[in-house]
Amino acid sequence: MMSYAIIGASRGIGLEYVRQLATQPHTTVFAIVRSAAKSTTLEAATRGLHNVHILQADVADHKSLEDAAKQVSELTGGKLDCLIHNAARTEADSVFKGFDDFTSMDELDADFITSFRVNSLGVIHSISAFLPLLRAGPTKKIVVISTAGADLKTVLAIGKADMAAYGMTKAAALIATTKWAVKLQHEGFIVVSVSPGRIDDTGDTDHAVASQSNATILPKADPFAVMTLQESVSTQLRLIDRLKPSDNGLFLAHTGGEYRWEVTGQR
Ligand SMILES: NC(=O)c1ccc[n+]([C@@H]2O[C@H](COP(=O)([O-])OP(=O)(O)OC[C@H]3O[C@@H](n4cnc5c(N)ncnc54)[C@H](OP(=O)(O)O)[C@@H]3O)[C@@H](O)[C@H]2O)c1
Structure with missing residues (x-):
């Protein structure tokens, strides 16, 4: 029997992980x-499935984890x-902002600190909370879902100055994940960050990034295919x-191998 915990499973990639894992024997x-109570899509997708348990926790609240x-x-x-740590702050009124999209530095500071708590500290909180259970299990895998927007060369290549707090705090999560990898290596753990690739989630009205179509986010001459949510998660x-x-400790592309803009061109 294999057991998986998906943190941030209400919708999007996290929900698709639950859907696909639930079908595995x-x-x-x-x-x-x-x-x-608010995760109605998850509830409907897993109703009657005895191998799925829905639990509550906020990654900014370590006690709840x-x-x-x-x-x-x-x-x-x-x-x-x-x-599988998937949770991230993606609210549309925050995620797309650049440094000069705030009315004051106080507003900028507050927004960045909130993103840091969820996107960076959240990774530390969830790994810390589940570590005793992972240590007691035979598999010892920790996967943190990252983004190409946390990669310097990708930011330069696609000329992305906005999504600043999101990119910076996901970059901090990359380092946090690698710190865990170093710390846990001698215990036989494999701890990685994974870029999910470019997902076409237009039509998913819950999703902030989808509400700005890929056309506005990605470079015009982008040669790389966009995947469905299902393809991304199965890969x-x-x-x-x-x-x-x-x-252990690497930032991987969803297809395998280290994430590198020059090779994969993913976000
Ligand atoms: N979709 C893409 O194209 C794409 C590309 C690159 C990277 N990613 C990464 O993939 C992951 C999932 O993204 P997504 O596109 O599926 O986003 P999404 O649909 O917006 O889902 C985000 C998930 O995170 C949860 N979450 C947010 N704040 C939380 C908190 N404080 N505590 C616990 N859960 C929290 C949300 O729960 P609520 O329902 O409670 O808000 C939701 O389940 C993220 O790490 C993102 O950075 C996505």
Whole structure:
């Protein structure tokens, strides 16, 4: 039996992870959301599935993550195989802003600090909360969903000055993930960041990035294919299945290998 905890599972990539993992045999999935009552799409997608458990936690509130880990522990006998940290702050009224899109420096500071709490500290909080369970399990995999927007060469190549707090705080999450990888390597863990690739989620009205179509986000001469959410997540799951010790600490493309703009051209 393989057990997975998906943090930030209410919609988008996190929800698709839950959907696809739930269909795998001998798999238990813990879908962790900020509000179970508001996660109506997740609830509908998993209704009647006995291998999916919906739990609540906010990554900016470490106590809530510790409570969720305790509930997982009670259901698994104290173990977890794989933690997938997917949560990120994507609200449309914040995520697209550049440095000069704020009315004051106080407003900028407050917005960046909120993003840091969710996107950067949140990674530390969720790994810390689930670490005892992961240590007790045989698999010891931790996957943090990153973004090409955290990569310097991608930011330069696509000329992206906005999405500043998002990019900066996801970049901090990359370092946090690699720090965990270094810390846990001698215990047999594989800890990686993964770029999910370029997803066409236009039509997903819950999704802030989708509300600005790919045409406005990506460079005009972009030669790379856009995937569906389903394709991205199934490719990520194949990658997670075949993670190897030498991947520990790396920022990987969803297709495997280190994420590099020159090679993959993904966001
Ligand atoms: N979609 C893309 O094209 C793309 C590209 C590159 C990278 N990514 C990365 O992929 C991941 C998922 O993105 P997405 O596109 O699927 O975004 P999304 O649809 O906006 O989903 C974000 C998820 O994060 C959760 N979340 C936000 N703040 C949280 C908090 N404080 N505590 C717990 N959960 C929280 C949301 O829950 P609520 O429902 O409670 O808000 C939601 O489940 C993110 O890490 C993002 O950076 C996405």
